[in-house]
Amino acid sequence: MLSVKGLRANVGDKEILKGLDLEVGPGEVHAIMGPNGSGKSTLSHVLSGRDGYSVTAGSATFAGRDLLELEPEERAQLGLFLAFQYPVELPGVNNTYFLKAALNSIRKARGESELDAVSFLRLIKEKLKILHLDDSLLKRAVNAGFSGGEKKRNEIFQMALLEPKLAILDETDSGLDIDALRVVAEGVNALRSPERSMIVVTHYQRLLDYIQPDYVHVLARGRIIRSGGKELALELEEKGYGWIDAELAA
Numbered sequence: 001m002l003s004v005k006g007l008r009a010n011v012g013d014k015e016i017l018k019g020l021d022l023e024v025g026p027g028e029v030h031a032i033m034g035p036n037g038s039g040k041s042t043l044s045h046v047l048s049g050r051d052g053y054s055v056t057a058g059s060a061t062f063a064g065r066d067l068l069e070l071e072p073e074e075r076a077q078l079g080l081f082l083a084f085q086y087p088v089e090l091p092g093v094n095n096t097y098f099l100k101a102a103l104n105s106i107r108k109a110r111g112e113s114e115l116d117a118v119s120f121l122r123l124i125k126e127k128l129k130i131l132h133l134d135d136s137l138l139k140r141a142v143n144a145g146f147s148g149g150e151k152k153r154n155e156i157f158q159m160a161l162l163e164p165k166l167a168i169l170d171e172t173d174s175g176l177d178i179d180a181l182r183v184v185a186e187g188v189n190a191l192r193s194p195e196r197s198m199i200v201v202t203h204y205q206r207l208l209d210y211i212q213p214d215y216v217h218v219l220a221r222g223r224i225i226r227s228g229g230k231e232l233a234l235e236l237e238e239k240g241y242g243w244i245d246a247e248l249a250a
């Protein structure tokens with residue numbers, strides 16, 4: 001599904017990713033953990049094709065395509081979902097209208113017909129039910145004045161609607177309370193399927209109390225320095241990240 005090899009990337013002239021390798025197969029849930037500033041968000045941004053990052057070496061293929069050659073919209077159309085894809089606040093733009101436009105643009109790229117208003121509402125209802133969400137966020141403007149938890153709910157809802165092949169959820173290091181973490185975790189669990197892979201990027205071990213990842217990776221200083229099963233998350237919870245410096249020095 002996703003194959004990242006020797007990826008190096010800069011922000012400005014500062015190298016942040018320093019030869020990162022990551023393989024994600026269909027249906028797998030991977031957690032990427034690591035200390036603050038290790039490059040977790042940079043990895044998510046580079047995979048999404050966000051401006052401001054330059055890849056200097058390595059490769060990333062997604063669904064058999066060279067991901068790094070594609071525009072961000074083309075990546076989305078191929079089935080890549082990034083949780084911060086629509087983080088912007090759009091006052092005056094109704095959230096339902098926005099989601100419909102996003103979905104129809106992806107459907108169009110897949111060669112599917114546009115959904116009419118009735119079918120779209122039916123789909124929305126179905127997804128709200130799966131996620132145990134109510135429709136209050138849909139009536140509001142996109143992200144405008146949303147709390148951290150509401151943004152997360154909206155994000156998970158976007159994911160449910162767009163039905164991506166690979167979702168990358170980058171949990172920012174601040175402002176997420178336990179309820180927001182639970183929304184993310186429940187969304188991930190509800191949307192798990194043999195055809196959908198997910199990468200959950202988190203600073204918090206406690207997110208993994210709710211999600212059982214197939215693999216856990218430790219990202220430090222721009223590289224994946226350790227990979228394991230879910231027991232690795234427990235080990236990190238016990239040991240923290242202090243051992244990394246010692247290990248990298250050795």
Ligand code: ADP
Binds near residue numbers: 012035036043052
């Ligand atoms: P994480 O998500 O693991 O906390 P980030 O990917 O956000 O880490 O950041 C990795 C490093 O890159 C940090 O040292 C951070 O200061 C730096 N960095 C990230 N974005 C920028 C930017 N736009 N300009 C300069 N430095 C940046």
Ligand code: MG
Binds near residue numbers: 036037041
């Ligand atoms: Mg950070």
Ligand code: MG
Binds near residue numbers: 040041042171172173
């Ligand atoms: Mg981050």
